[in-house]
Amino acid sequence: MRELTILAKYPFLQDTRQFIKENGPSIDELLYNPPYERARIIGIERLDNALKHRDVGSRSLASESDCIMEILSYPLARMVAVCIGDPYFKKRYALGEASHMYKQLLNESTSFLLSIAKELDVTVQYNTEKNTIKIFFKNYLRNAPTRYKEWKIVNRGIRNGFLSVSHKDLARILLESLRKRINKELVTRKCDSNVYDLFSSDIKRFQYTLATQQKKMEATPVGKISVEKLPPCMTEVLAAIQSGENVPHMGRFSLVAFLSSLKLSTAEILKLFSTAPDYQEDKTKYQVEHITGASSSTEYKCPGCEKMRTYGICPVDKMDDLCKKIRHPLSYYNNKWKQEKQKP
Amino acid sequence: MRTGNSVQKSLEFLKNTFQTYYASNKVKLPERFGRREFAFVLFGGKGMVRHLGFDKSELLQEFLSERGAQHAYYSSAYYQYPTAPKMVEKNWLGAELIFDLDSDHLPNAEQMGYVESLLAVKKEFIKLIDDFLLGDFGFKEKYMELYFSGGRGYHCHVKDPAILDLDSNERREIVDYITGRDLQDSLIFHEQATGRKRYGGHSFTSGKSLKMPTPDQDGWKGRISRGIIDLVYEIKKSDNPQKRLEEYGVSVRDAERLVAELSEERMRRIQDGMLDQSKTIRKFFLNSALRKTAVALTAGETDEPVTCDVKRLIRLPSSLHGKTGLKVVKINIDELKEFNPLRDAVVLPEDPVRIALQKSVNIQMNNQHFHLENSDQEVPSYLAVFLIGRKQAILL
Numbered sequence A: 001m002r003e004l005t006i007l008a009k010y011p012f013l014q015d016t017r018q019f020i021k022e023n024g025p026s027i028d029e030l031l032y033n034p035p036y037e038r039a040r041i042i043g044i045e046r047l048d049n050a051l052k053h054r055d056v057g058s059r060s061l062a063s064e065s066d067c068i069m070e071i072l073s074y075p076l077a078r079m080v081a082v083c084i085g086d087p088y089f090k091k092r093y094a095l096g097e098a099s100h101m102y103k104q105l106l107n108e109s110t111s112f113l114l115s116i117a118k119e120l121d122v123t124v125q126y127n128t129e130k131n132t133i134k135i136f137f138k139n140y141l142r143n144a145p146t147r148y149k150e151w152k153i154v155n156r157g158i159r160n161g162f163l164s165v166s167h168k169d170l171a172r173i174l175l176e177s178l179r180k181r182i183n184k185e186l187v188t189r190k191c192d193s194n195v196y197d198l199f200s201s202d203i204k205r206f207q208y209t210l211a212t213q214q215k216k217m218e219a220t221p222v223g224k225i226s227v228e229k230l231p232p233c234m235t236e237v238l239a240a241i242q243s244g245e246n247v248p249h250m251g252r253f254s255l256v257a258f259l260s261s262l263k264l265s266t267a268e269i270l271k272l273f274s275t276a277p278d279y280q281e282d283k284t285k286y287q288v289e290h291i292t293g294a295s296s297s298t299e300y301k302c303p304g305c306e307k308m309r310t311y312g313i314c315p316v317d318k319m320d321d322l323c324k325k326i327r328h329p330l331s332y333y334n335n336k337w338k339q340e341k342q343k344p
Numbered sequence B: 001m002r003t004g005n006s007v008q009k010s011l012e013f014l015k016n017t018f019q020t021y022y023a024s025n026k027v028k029l030p031e032r033f034g035r036r037e038f039a040f041v042l043f044g045g046k047g048m049v050r051h052l053g054f055d056k057s058e059l060l061q062e063f064l065s066e067r068g069a070q071h072a073y074y075s076s077a078y079y080q081y082p083t084a085p086k087m088v089e090k091n092w093l094g095a096e097l098i099f100d101l102d103s104d105h106l107p108n109a110e111q112m113g114y115v116e117s118l119l120a121v122k123k124e125f126i127k128l129i130d131d132f133l134l135g136d137f138g139f140k141e142k143y144m145e146l147y148f149s150g151g152r153g154y155h156c157h158v159k160d161p162a163i164l165d166l167d168s169n170e171r172r173e174i175v176d177y178i179t180g181r182d183l184q185d186s187l188i189f190h191e192q193a194t195g196r197k198r199y200g201g202h203s204f205t206s207g208k209s210l211k212m213p214t215p216d217q218d219g220w221k222g223r224i225s226r227g228i229i230d231l232v233y234e235i236k237k238s239d240n241p242q243k244r245l246e247e248y249g250v251s252v253r254d255a256e257r258l259v260a261e262l263s264e265e266r267m268r269r270i271q272d273g274m275l276d277q278s279k280t281i282r283k284f285f286l287n288s289a290l291r292k293t294a295v296a297l298t299a300g301e302t303d304e305p306v307t308c309d310v311k312r313l314i315r316l317p318s319s320l321h322g323k324t325g326l327k328v329v330k331i332n333i334d335e336l337k338e339f340n341p342l343r344d345a346v347v348l349p350e351d352p353v354r355i356a357l358q359k360s361v362n363i364q365m366n367n368q369h370f371h372l373e374n375s376d377q378e379v380p381s382y383l384a385v386f387l388i389g390r391k392q393a394i395l396l
């Protein structure tokens, strides 16, 4: 069994779960007994931090009781996240836990990193003599942000199905893997009515914040464009970018080219991208300017529906009636405007 | 003269030959065939019949021999409901990784004849199999099935359980790797200081040299390095190195300089990873090495994803190709180099048939030479089907 502080720092571990099972309170005790009030407060704090800062935050782990409260706050936070119900919030929270782990992993030993990889079903090979880490390409494909050129396999070494990665790279890959895992778990769980009743005021507060955020996003026209007229494909890509998902290059490319055709400036486009978890201003700016033609001689055009479909960016199950009539996302948008004008 | 009637007759002949073939030759079914979608182009039919499913192999066999399908396909994906008419309703469960190399995708395919273009595709195919799939990605031989497409190319089906659930973006990343797309030259070449000088207590770098990767490095670094070394030797060994370079598109001036500079000593330095050349020459080396070592999977500009479509249809192994009558035969990896489609994929009978040729034909098929004038000829059925299918002849 690992040390208590490790369990507290990495509460998603199997060992932590085991620890709670063996030494922890029952669900009822956790929810209602006064000694666990602190764990309940930290649980909500995790959620608040995840929403606001994309990181569930650190607290002092000096005493044993600090550690125990921290450990117990994790299942509580998850239960409440499930009851809040909003898929965007679940993603946000999963990202908050995963980014928190990432930051801590940067300071851990390689052998610790490897043990976390194992726990997250990421297959790695470690060569002690050469101190090299290699990762199985499937795990890499699934979790590395390959939308950035330096992460593309073509710009890395691969042999026999394994790619060499640095300590930091591996931590980044584990971030994505943990994010996916937590999100998947949250999506499949059901809200416990006792949890809902106990935390109902917090749950409502979160729901209210999310609703106002949502409204604000819909109401603020992005530059001069109106969000509700975007075709399904663009809505999806935009939402995915904003909630910090790994959107493939082609998706980002299409969105930028699309927005730029609607006369959005680089600054306006950047603002849309700035909520992504690994948002890097200079890099994104460079990419955007390249596509919009501000820094290159060509101004790229958004691909048509057919090409979007071959690249898997057209969400076929979300296509509506208008989609069936048009052949380019831009005509979708223009058609929406026309439809509105025709309305009495 | 030839009327629409003989065109009709030719089609009937193809159909009958295919029907007879399927009546006595079993088609090998893909794994999980009950979960696959099947699709066919029928002789004389319009378009493709899709969304069919077969839960017994006899039913498929029956379909083929009764309808005499001109082209037979199945989905590389397997679904919960393979016969649902809408793609979304099928519920995708997974798909093999398919590589489809067709001579249409080669840069200068139009100028090549059938045999020549197939040889060129095979070269690309061998590169794909040996260097990339077995080498870099480390797929096991037991998970790889190689096929001649029956037409103008080769297919590889990768069945490794690890890749069945890859989505199309993940597949795209594999294709980008194999085609060398987005390779960044700054990651390949970098400058390195060769010496230091000291002035008044400060040290400065003096002289820079361009470092390129060494041949033993992983992935593209090693590949580019090996490509450049091969290229240098190829140029050096040729009778007229300068002309050779100009053929590669290097300007006369640069070619002159490069040839002058390619001393034995220089060549050794290149092998050790030192490429001290001007920017244009460096670019030339990179691009040529890239072209030489990447797999030409896509047709120049069009860039259609080859492998990324997780729902694509693929020619059914051991069926007949409707434009050639050749069989989609499985090839063992160690027999790939020797594989000759016009010998190893010929399965139709010898029975003589009379055809009218549009132009003279010179072809070696089934170990026989045929020199045929453009007149009426009697040829074995397999050749008749091949020529009629390729619209070079009609039935008499």
Ligand code: SF4
Binding pocket: A231, A232, A233, A234, A304, A305, A306, A308, A309, A313, A314, A315, A318, A319, A320, A323, A324, A327, A328, A329, A332
């Ligand atoms: S049909 Fe065209 S506009 Fe509609 S979602 Fe697909 S790509 Fe977008």
